[in-house]
Amino acid sequence: DAGVIQSPRHEVTEMGQEVTLRCKPISGHNSLFWYRQTMMRGLELLIYFNNNVPIDDSGMPEDRFSAKMPNASFSTLKIQPSEPRDSAVYFCASSFLGGDNQPQHFGDGTRLSIL
């Protein structure tokens, strides 16, 4: 199993530009999570999907952030327009959520720098 795959690994762009982060979860997992990690705020859950449906997006900081999961094998997190304070490492994770909360498997993240 290839694990959770994120792309790109690094992204540097100027403020105001649109940024799209991509994630391929582990096959068979029914839940996908987007996190943001910074030194100041630690690991923050932005949004999670269950069976491709967004369940809780209360962690999405602003309307500039949006996430989609068009099918079980692909998700995107988009920031438009981007701002310097969006600079962080963004992680995608997947798991199988059911009666027992199973471990999450993380990708290696996208390091985003907004200039």
Place this chain on the structure above:
Amino acid sequence: SQQGEEDPQALSIQEGENATMNCSYKTSINNLQWYRQNSGRGLVHLILIRSNEREKHSGRLRVTLDTSKKSSSLLITASRAADTASYFCATAGSGNTPLVFGKGTRLSVIA
């Protein structure tokens, strides 16, 4: 909101020593999980302990859970330089609720 709080925030030890990290949480849980994060990488699941368990072992890792005190500890015995990483606890509620992660403990093992 973050439920797990790790203690200490940072820990530096010599190779061969044991490292103990603690986690406290606020509400009832279904299970508690520990993760490791190496620099520049994603979090990796280490061990899961259920609410009805008190202790669990995996290799050089020992996890305890005290639900009456709402706390857990992770012990790494005979530490190695390769154990240098950040360690996070995460609490799991019931059903389809997501994990809630703490801010982590940064462990440095000096060779």
